[in-house]
Amino acid sequence: MALNDKSRNEAVLKAITANRLRDGEVIFLAPGPGLGWVERLDDAALFEDAAAADTALAAAKAQAEGEQFAVDVYAFDLRVTDGQRVPVKTRERIRALGPTVRIDLGKQAAA
Amino acid sequence: MNHIAPGRNAGVYSYDDIDRRFVAERVEQFRAQVERRLSGELTEDEFKPLRLMNGLYLQLHAYMLRIAVPYGVLTARQLRKLAEIGRKYDKGYGHFTTRQNLQFNWIKLEDTPAILHELAEVDMHALQTSGNCVRNVTTDQFVGAARDEVVDGRVYAEILRQWTTLHPEFTFLPRKFKIAIMGSDADRAAIRVHDVGVFAKRNERGEVGFTFYVGGGLGRSPFIGKLIRDWVPEEDFVAYLEAILRVYNQYGRRDNIYKARIKILVHELGQEKFTQEVEEEFARLRGPKYRLAPEVVDEIRRRFGGPAFETLTDEPESFQAAKAANPDFARWVAVNVLAHKVPGYAAATISLKPAGGIPGDATSEQMELIADLADAHSFGELRVSHAQNLVLAHVRQDALFTLWTALEANGLGTPNAGLIGDIIACPGLDYCALANARSIPLAQAISARFADPARQQTIGELGIKISGCINACGHHHVGAIGILGVDKKGEEFYQITVGGDPTLTTAIGDILGPAVTADETVDAIEAIVEVYLSNRHDGERFIDTLKRVGHGPFKERVYAAH
Numbered sequence: 001m002a003l004n005d006k007s008r009n010e011a012v013l014k015a016i017t018a019n020r021l022r023d024g025e026v027i028f029l030a031p032g033p034g035l036g037w038v039e040r041l042d043d044a045a046l047f048e049d050a051a052a053a054d055t056a057l058a059a060a061k062a063q064a065e066g067e068q069f070a071v072d073v074y075a076f077d078l079r080v081t082d083g084q085r086v087p088v089k090t091r092e093r094i095r096a097l098g099p100t101v102r103i104d105l106g107k108q109a110a111a
Numbered sequence: 112m113n114h115i116a117p118g119r120n121a122g123v124y125s126y127d128d129i130d131r132r133f134v135a136e137r138v139e140q141f142r143a144q145v146e147r148r149l150s151g152e153l154t155e156d157e158f159k160p161l162r163l164m165n166g167l168y169l170q171l172h173a174y175m176l177r178i179a180v181p182y183g184v185l186t187a188r189q190l191r192k193l194a195e196i197g198r199k200y201d202k203g204y205g206h207f208t209t210r211q212n213l214q215f216n217w218i219k220l221e222d223t224p225a226i227l228h229e230l231a232e233v234d235m236h237a238l239q240t241s242g243n244c245v246r247n248v249t250t251d252q253f254v255g256a257a258r259d260e261v262v263d264g265r266v267y268a269e270i271l272r273q274w275t276t277l278h279p280e281f282t283f284l285p286r287k288f289k290i291a292i293m294g295s296d297a298d299r300a301a302i303r304v305h306d307v308g309v310f311a312k313r314n315e316r317g318e319v320g321f322t323f324y325v326g327g328g329l330g331r332s333p334f335i336g337k338l339i340r341d342w343v344p345e346e347d348f349v350a351y352l353e354a355i356l357r358v359y360n361q362y363g364r365r366d367n368i369y370k371a372r373i374k375i376l377v378h379e380l381g382q383e384k385f386t387q388e389v390e391e392e393f394a395r396l397r398g399p400k401y402r403l404a405p406e407v408v409d410e411i412r413r414r415f416g417g418p419a420f421e422t423l424t425d426e427p428e429s430f431q432a433a434k435a436a437n438p439d440f441a442r443w444v445a446v447n448v449l450a451h452k453v454p455g456y457a458a459a460t461i462s463l464k465p466a467g468g469i470p471g472d473a474t475s476e477q478m479e480l481i482a483d484l485a486d487a488h489s490f491g492e493l494r495v496s497h498a499q500n501l502v503l504a505h506v507r508q509d510a511l512f513t514l515w516t517a518l519e520a521n522g523l524g525t526p527n528a529g530l531i532g533d534i535i536a537c538p539g540l541d542y543c544a545l546a547n548a549r550s551i552p553l554a555q556a557i558s559a560r561f562a563d564p565a566r567q568q569t570i571g572e573l574g575i576k577i578s579g580c581i582n583a584c585g586h587h588h589v590g591a592i593g594i595l596g597v598d599k600k601g602e603e604f605y606q607i608t609v610g611g612d613p614t615l616t617t618a619i620g621d622i623l624g625p626a627v628t629a630d631e632t633v634d635a636i637e638a639i640v641e642v643y644l645s646n647r648h649d650g651e652r653f654i655d656t657l658k659r660v661g662h663g664p665f666k667e668r669v670y671a672a673h
Contacts, residue, residue: 019169019173021148021149021155021220022149022219022220022221023173023174023219023220023221024169024170024172024173024174024218024219024220025173026171026172065154065155067151068148068149068150068151071155071169072169088601089601090540090548090549090598090601090602090603091171091540091546094171094540094541095171095172098172099172099541099542099551100541100549100552101469101541101549101551101552101555102469102541105202105217106172
């Protein structure tokens, strides 16, 4: 059941996530100025510095609540390892892919 | 709506028009609340307590809907409805929980009112499956069937369900409140690790009365429930419970979520002072308004109906012949079948724990098959056990082979009830927003390691219980072997406890040593079992060997390589 990321050499980046209000789907803030949202981590905006992430997070929270589009908006850490975006925490990896015990379900099923 | 006809399914409480109108009104109320949330009239902060009151959580991947299975008893028709909901609104499966409920993991908020409407069609709901209220009252999965039963706990669990549902004093308790009730001398409902644990019994005149244990619970601060009254007459059952809840409501901590459960109140006030407070409140409450009249109890009992048992004898020839001819069937009978109070019948546990499987998960197809089997062999009625299995409680012994053949052909004939493969596991980090570590993969790995049914039977009674966080939904504290997932700098580790006991001789397990990795955990369980087998006396259970030889040999073997 090994999932833990042993690599520690890559820089830690940030992405912003939430659950879509209507259906609970895990979504990620998309790149660009328009505060769009995407369903896959591979398509998400990545932030190299904390200040930019904080600014985007504040805007995303305001938009999510104002437009009743998403809930539980927050930022999380990830690394890019061999071209793959790998969240630092197991919890975020499971959110981004799906349950490790049912790889036929979640976003991983459509990969 | 196409409701269940009263009395059609023996042993399941029949709603009347008042019950149905009540549930239907709650569905429409929630439908309006969802619409107001989606339109922006309600903020998430305003809406969250409303959705929780209807059993709707937001978990890792989607919304999770927890559906009430009152005291774990349901009809074949209700199970078919759950299967249908699983297929139509989820991903084709559901998860049976230690609270005798069912959870769907992939629910959409916008579908929830429709789901609740469909549930109401079969007299089901999700009320009070979340929130700081009285949750589903749990009981013995063999209620109404067990040979050792003295009182039918379903009747009193249903009385509590009706009494506490939307009760204005109990809607905003300091924290959630869990009650378990048992009606036999054995404890199959872990009553002393509940907020209130009730033993229903009879005195020498045959009258029903109740023993109350209060302040048990697992989680961050595990406590064993304290005896506060040995005999409460039936007519005072509701009044005494209300007195307990009033004292809790008045004194329970609301300023600190970690100290809000009644177990902390009982601990801090002390058993004597708490009991005194309850007795004083009980003295004030006792009277006509709270008197549980015999005719009310009789009416509730009548609404459960009763299976039309035939006059049979135990161990019919065909049953004996089937066991003699088929060792696998004989093993399943020995492990998964319990004696019934009516001669010629038996209660059969359907294990939802195949080797390498996910404990408590059932696909829609499996639910439909089991519903068909309940119709064919158990008066259309079945139960969910707190160990996350299903039970057909009233099977003719001469039908057991036919039942087993059907189960076996569909991967549901695993003979492991109460054995090492019958692992309780919470959803853990694969689904749960609170978890620190995964539980299910560990359960799968351990059950795969001990897949051999003969080996499991040789090991005998040994409960493994796994929780993915300190909230202890997997009851790890009371596992003969308990496993708690912890997060150490982003990596999953597992703390092993031994010596837990969920029965009347309740015990909280002791930590064996430092937490180990997942892979090491499976080897550690193997080592613990080996030490047990090499030390046990004839017929001695794991927990008794542990008591006799102490932790030393187990600890030494598990940590030998460290």
